[in-house]
Amino acid sequence: MRLETPEFDTVLYHRPESLEDYPLHLCPGCGHGIVHRLIAEVVDELGIRERAVCVASIGCMVNSYHYFKFDGLESAHGRAPAVATAIKRCHPHLVPFTYQGDGDLAAIGTAEIVHACARGENFTTIFVNNAIYGMTGGQMAPTTLLGMYSTSTTGGREPARSGYPIRVCEMLSALDGPAYIARESVHKPSAVRKAKQAIKLAFRTQLAGLGMSLVEVLSPCPVNWRLEPVDAMKWLAEHMLPQYPLGEYKVIEAVAALKKETDHA
Amino acid sequence: MVTLVVAAYPKTSYIVIDEEKCKGCHLCIAACPNGVIGQASHINRMGYIPATVIREKAEECTGCTVCAIMCPDTVISVYRHDRVSTHSAP
Ligand SMILES: Cc1ncc(C[n+]2csc(CCOP(=O)(O)OP(=O)(O)O)c2C)c(N)n1
Ligand code: SF4
Ligand SMILES: [Mg+2]
Numbered sequence: 004m005r006l007e008t009p010e011f012d013t014v015l016y017h018r019p020e021s022l023e024d025y026p027l028h029l030c031p032g033c034g035h036g037i038v039h040r041l042i043a044e045v046v047d048e049l050g051i052r053e054r055a056v057c058v059a060s061i062g063c064m065v066n067s068y069h070y071f072k073f074d075g076l077e078s079a080h081g082r083a084p085a086v087a088t089a090i091k092r093c094h095p096h097l098v099p100f101t102y103q104g105d106g107d108l109a110a111i112g113t114a115e116i117v118h119a120c121a122r123g124e125n126f127t128t129i130f131v132n133n134a135i136y137g138m139t140g141g142q143m144a145p146t147t148l149l150g151m152y153s154t155s156t157t158g159g160r161e162p163a164r165s166g167y168p169i170r171v172c173e174m175l176s177a178l179d180g181p182a183y184i185a186r187e188s189v190h191k192p193s194a195v196r197k198a199k200q201a202i203k204l205a206f207r208t209q210l211a212g213l214g215m216s217l218v219e220v221l222s223p224c225p226v227n228w229r230l231e232p233v234d235a236m237k238w239l240a241e242h243m244l245p246q247y248p249l250g251e252y253k254v255i256e257a258v259a260a261l262k263k264e265t266d267h268a
Numbered sequence: 269m270v271t272l273v274v275a276a277y278p279k280t281s282y283i284v285i286d287e288e289k290c291k292g293c294h295l296c297i298a299a300c301p302n303g304v305i306g307q308a309s310h311i312n313r314m315g316y317i318p319a320t321v322i323r324e325k326a327e328e329c330t331g332c333t334v335c336a337i338m339c340p341d342t343v344i345s346v347y348r349h350d351r352v353s354t355h356s357a358p
Pocket of ligand 2: 028029030031032033034035063133137138223224225226227
């Protein structure tokens, strides 16, 4: 069904143009849906639908080219940064961004993202951290919290056996290449609004040619966390925020100037 | 040009839920500060119990859009009634 805009009424919120009117295959309450929508809103607001290219990765976001009304490409597991590098270098006028999960970016693809950041490539990465391998049925990810249940840490993650969680933003911000690195979350409306601002700044960083931009978004996976969607949001706030503090981890001066422009606008 | 004030709308804002695409996650129900949204009494084609506007509470929608902001499936649209619309008088 297509929702028509009533003739005389002001639209306060409507599906962004860049998002297909197509049911998402994601589970109920999955944070990936919110992040998809935020990206579509940002692409609309920046007017880059003709130039944006989504480089999807392997995980529950694997179908994202069905949902976005702009170009999309599927990459091998963890290799999205390499694909985005190629797109940006061959077609500098395009706006490629990678959309990666924690199993994708922080496990099999760790080397790819570290070197893309070290090279200071000029593309954007949206990194959705749900502390689990969602698509394959809830195995432990490098970002799984200590003591957290997963199908491969049934007694809770234990450091002696499975090591410690990786803090991706902290790790990558130690490099000189990236221009903008931030961690946001989608657990409540105000956090979603802030996440959108961060994603927008990341895209503007790329448009201004300032270098690599990465936004990590903490997101719930209610099915594999074995929680109701509303409880999953609460669990995220209670347990993930202390381990993964929100905020900006790297903002080079040129990006700070860019950000100020918006604040005044 | 005469300005006609359309007074037929007692409330200022309202939402429209695409119930066939709703997966019943309840994030909108938890987010709405005025308790406007609740569960429907039927299941949709996908087999979920969709969110719906509670009839008695519909008037309390302030158009804050937090339900739409939290919806992972983008099934909620939010509108404000424009009470003042301009029509040319005949
Ligand atoms: C080369 C390769 N190894 C393993 C897999 C299996 N696999 C598919 S998705 C996935 C993990 C995805 O986890 P994440 O990136 O966190 O995405 P999520 O589903 O949690 O959003 C794995 C290991 C694969 N598809 N390809
Ligand atoms: S398994 Fe988890 S990450 Fe994947 S769609 Fe379901 S809730 Fe989302
Ligand atoms: Mg994951």
